[in-house]
Amino acid sequence: MNGLTEVARPPAPSAISNALVFGWRAVLKFKHVPEQLFDLVMTPIMFTLLFTFVFGGALAGSPGNYLQVFLPGILVQTVCFNAAYSGMGLSTDLGKGLFDRFRSLPIWSLSPFAGLVVGDVLRHLIAGGIILVIGLMLGYRPEAGILGVLGAFAMLLTIGFGVGWIFIVLGLLIRTPMTVMTIGFTFMFPLIFASNIMVDPKTMPGWLRAFVEVNPVSLMTTALRGCMNGTITWEQVGVALIAPTVLTLLLAPLTVWLYRRQ
Amino acid sequence: MNSVPSAVHARGLVKKFGDLRAVDGIDLDVPRGMIFAILGPNGAGKPTLMRMLATLLHADAGTATVMGHDLAGAPDQVRASIAMTGQFASLDEDLTGRENLVLLSRLWGFRGRAARERADQLLATFDLADAATKQVKDYSGGMRRRLDIAASLIVTPGVLFLDEPTTGLDPVARKSVWGMIRQLAGSGVTILLTTQYMDEADQLAARIAVIDHGKKIAEGSPRELKVATGSGVLHVAVAEPARLDEAARLLETHLGGSVQRSPEGATLAIVAKTPHDANAALGALIDAGIELADFSMGSPSLEEVFFALTGKAKP
Numbered sequence: 329m330n331g332l333t334e335v336a337r338p339p340a341p342s343a344i345s346n347a348l349v350f351g352w353r354a355v356l357k358f359k360h361v362p363e364q365l366f367d368l369v370m371t372p373i374m375f376t377l378l379f380t381f382v383f384g385g386a387l388a389g390s391p392g393n394y395l396q397v398f399l400p401g402i403l404v405q406t407v408c409f410n411a412a413y414s415g416m417g418l419s420t421d422l423g424k425g426l427f428d429r430f431r432s433l434p435i436w437s438l439s440p441f442a443g444l445v446v447g448d449v450l451r452h453l454i455a456g457g458i459i460l461v462i463g464l465m466l467g468y469r470p471e472a473g474i475l476g477v478l479g480a481f482a483m484l485l486t487i488g489f490g491v492g493w494i495f496i497v498l499g500l501l502i503r504t505p506m507t508v509m510t511i512g513f514t515f516m517f518p519l520i521f522a523s524n525i526m527v528d529p530k531t532m533p534g535w536l537r538a539f540v541e542v543n544p545v546s547l548m549t550t551a552l553r554g555c556m557n558g559t560i561t562w563e564q565v566g567v568a569l570i571a572p573t574v575l576t577l578l579l580a581p582l583t584v585w586l587y588r589r590q
Numbered sequence: 591m592n593s594v595p596s597a598v599h600a601r602g603l604v605k606k607f608g609d610l611r612a613v614d615g616i617d618l619d620v621p622r623g624m625i626f627a628i629l630g631p632n633g634a635g636k637p638t639l640m641r642m643l644a645t646l647l648h649a650d651a652g653t654a655t656v657m658g659h660d661l662a663g664a665p666d667q668v669r670a671s672i673a674m675t676g677q678f679a680s681l682d683e684d685l686t687g688r689e690n691l692v693l694l695s696r697l698w699g700f701r702g703r704a705a706r707e708r709a710d711q712l713l714a715t716f717d718l719a720d721a722a723t724k725q726v727k728d729y730s731g732g733m734r735r736r737l738d739i740a741a742s743l744i745v746t747p748g749v750l751f752l753d754e755p756t757t758g759l760d761p762v763a764r765k766s767v768w769g770m771i772r773q774l775a776g777s778g779v780t781i782l783l784t785t786q787y788m789d790e791a792d793q794l795a796a797r798i799a800v801i802d803h804g805k806k807i808a809e810g811s812p813r814e815l816k817v818a819t820g821s822g823v824l825h826v827a828v829a830e831p832a833r834l835d836e837a838a839r840l841l842e843t844h845l846g847g848s849v850q851r852s853p854e855g856a857t858l859a860i861v862a863k864t865p866h867d868a869n870a871a872l873g874a875l876i877d878a879g880i881e882l883a884d885f886s887m888g889s890p891s892l893e894e895v896f897f898a899l900t901g902k903a904k905p
Contacts, residue, residue: 333777335708337670337745338699349696353682360684360725421682429680429741432644434670435697 343436350443357417358450364413368455372406373462379526380466387527392467399463400480400552401525404545406459407452407488408520412512414444415495416505423503438584444496445489452488456481472558480555483568487548490572491516493579500586519545544571595658597622597749597780598643602652605638605804612638614804615652620749620782620797625775627795628784629892635804636784637677640751643782644674657748673742674751680738683727687718687737690726691744698744712740716770732763739770750774752783756790768794788892798892800899808899815895823890824862824871829881831856837880844871850897859894862887 358364376398379387384394421427421440430440460468460477470477494515498508522536523545529537540546551568554560598620605613613635620626628636641647643656645665653660659667681690691709700708713719716736721729729737735755742750755771756764771794775781785791791798792812800808800815808815824845828837834856838849841860845867849860862868868887875882890898 334746335744338701338704341697341699345699346697349693352696353685353693356685356689360686424683425676425678425680426682427680428641428644428646428674428676429694430697431646432669432672432674433694433697434666439697 340434343439346435346439347442350440351446354443354447354450357447358454365454368410368413368451369406369458371409372402372455372459375405376402376459376462376466383526395463395466395468397528397553398526399459399468400556401523401549403456403459403480403484404487404549404552405520405525406455407484408491408516408545409513410451410455411448411488411491412495412509413451414448414492415497415499415508415512417447418444418496418499419502419505419508422500423505437588441496441583441587444492448488448492449485452485453481456484470556472556472560476556476558476560479560480552483548483552483555483565486569486572490575493575493583496583497579497586500583519543523549525549544568547571594622595655596620597624598626598654598656598782600643600652600654603639603642603649603654604651605635605642605647606650611804613642613649616801616804616806618654618799618806620780622748622780623775623778624796625771625781625783625794627791627798628782628801629786629788629791629798629896630784630801631786634801636786636801637753638804639801640674640753640782640784644672644751645669646674671748672751673745673747673749675738675742675753675755677753677757681726681734681741684725686723686725687729687733688713688722690737691741694741694744700744708744712743716740730763731759732766735759735763735767736770739767743774746777747779749780749782752781754784754786756785756787788896792892800896802900808895812892815892816889818895822862822865822868822887823859823894824868825857825859825884825886825888826872826875826882827857827884829883833880834858836878837875840874840878840880841871844874847898850894857884859890861890861894861898 379398380391380395384391384398388394388397427440431437472479495508495512498512502508502511522540523543524540525545529540529546532540548568548571551560551564554564596619598618600616600618603613603616603618604611616639628639630636638647642649643654643661645661645668649661653662655661656668657671659671661668682693685693688709691712692705695705695708710719710722713722716739718733718737718740721733726734726737739752739755752771756767759767768790771781771783783794795812797811798809798815799806808818810818824841826837826841828834838851838858841849841858845860845862847861849858851858862871865887872882872885
């Protein structure tokens with residue numbers, strides 16, 4: 329059979345099937361661009377080693393004690409920064425005209441975004457998994473056991489999903505992937521560093537402490553620590569999920585609007 | 591309305607970008623099963639027009655149907671009956687050629703093995719079977735363009751839009767893409783292509799619409815366009831470059847209209863209504879003592895047609 333003879337359209341696939349195909353694309357990207365794993369985990373690994381061994385003793389008495397507090401925080405930081413990748417990928421695809429092809433296909437118009445979500449989930453699981461393993465090797469012990477860790481990862485995925493919208497909106501607006509990352513990080517940096525991830529806020533000046541205590545990143549970190557240590561309360565979970573929920577409710581419709589408007 | 595609707599039927603399409611009217615009231619009728627070329631210089635509005643017909647841009651005014659489906663009212667049906675190959679290869683560079691085609695086959699609804707078989711058929715047809723498992727970023731320009739067109743043919747489209755299919759290709763790759771386009775048209779696909787190359791339109795298209803500044807300035811078969819601008823063109827090469835201006839003035843006086851100079855400046859071309867007029871003009875040059883290196887009378891090329899229509903040199 330020749331490739332040019334008339335081929336009729338098979339029965340239209342469902343929206344879910346379209347979405348899964350885009351998810352498959354995200355998986356293939358991992359296969360073909362394994363370097364991206366390096367980008368995903370190098371910074372967090374360096375942070376973990378630096379803070380644990382250089383600052384850990386001074387900050388918490390011993391590197392071991394510090395790691396116990398720091399590891400859940402570095403997981404939150406990693407997910408927040410790695411959320412940039414889908415927005416950057418989107419910007420690349422839009423710049424290259426790949427989306428013109430997707431948009432001229434008779435498919436569920438939002439299915440490409442499902443691929444972004446799949447890519448994000450994979451990235452967060454892989455990066456989070458690697459960092460957790462390194463943490464365990466260095467002596468980190470999650471008091472709440474397997475269930476606590478699973479709960480923490482579920483929360484991480486939720487956080488990543490919420491933060492991802494920031495970069496997706498930027499990716500729709502900006503045609504240079506590097507600029508997407510730079511602008512996104514400019515916004516993320518103060519939130520990450522002026523939080524309780526690295527240092528206990530009680531030594532900070534009052535005005536800064538006031539900010540750190542309501543910073544969504546701190547709330548997420550507190551919840552994640554609680555989850556892995558087995559001290560979590562429902563209230564902590566609730567306040568930690570406010571930011572991802574608000575981001576999703578605001579930015580997901582904005583994403584759809586921006587995408588359809590183009 | 592019991593006749594088969596044309597492949598593309600557009601009336602008064604307008605697209606504005608701020609103050610710029612990129613497409614300014616274009617009517618288009620593309621019959622089925624034909625290669626139709628939209629010819630114009632850079633910035634004439636070709637991609638904008640094509641993107642509107644492919645449902646990628648909303649028209650600010652005007653209406654259009656594609657394979658009988660209304661652009662505004664039934665965009666999904668339009669999308670189901672077209673395929674579009676943009677000016678820049680719309681492929682995923684990180685994936686292999688085969689994965690790109692399998693991905694698109696699945697999006698069209700081929701499942702599992704059927705998707706892989708369709709991908710392999712297209713790879714074989716487009717002479718890409720050897721490169722099937724290479725990442726697209728390692729493809730040459732010609733291979734990329736072939737894969738891009740293959741990606742538009744997963745399901746045989748009613749209309750295939752090709753935006754500048756050979757821009758940036760070397761002559762060999764260009765010829766092979768031309769061959770493919772002809773083969774496709776032979777299999778019954780309607781092809782609407784844009785080009786800024788006169789010879790491409792002349793070689794491929796049964797009908798040509800010439801557009802400039804968002805407006806259609808002429809339409810017809812290549813032959814009709816040539817005839818519309820005069821029965822023939824007189825080409826004159828002057829032996830002494832210093833007397834070129836004088837020769838141009840003499841030709842314009844005898845034949846009317848204006849002389850077009852070749853890019854290198856050595857030859858002059860001007861429309862001559864009859865061979866008799868051309869003969870008289872040549873006589874005047876010789877009487878004035880201007881020595882001719884060469885002269886010929888021929889059908890105008892599309893470059894000359896474009897010049898006659900727009901009063902501008904070739905884009």
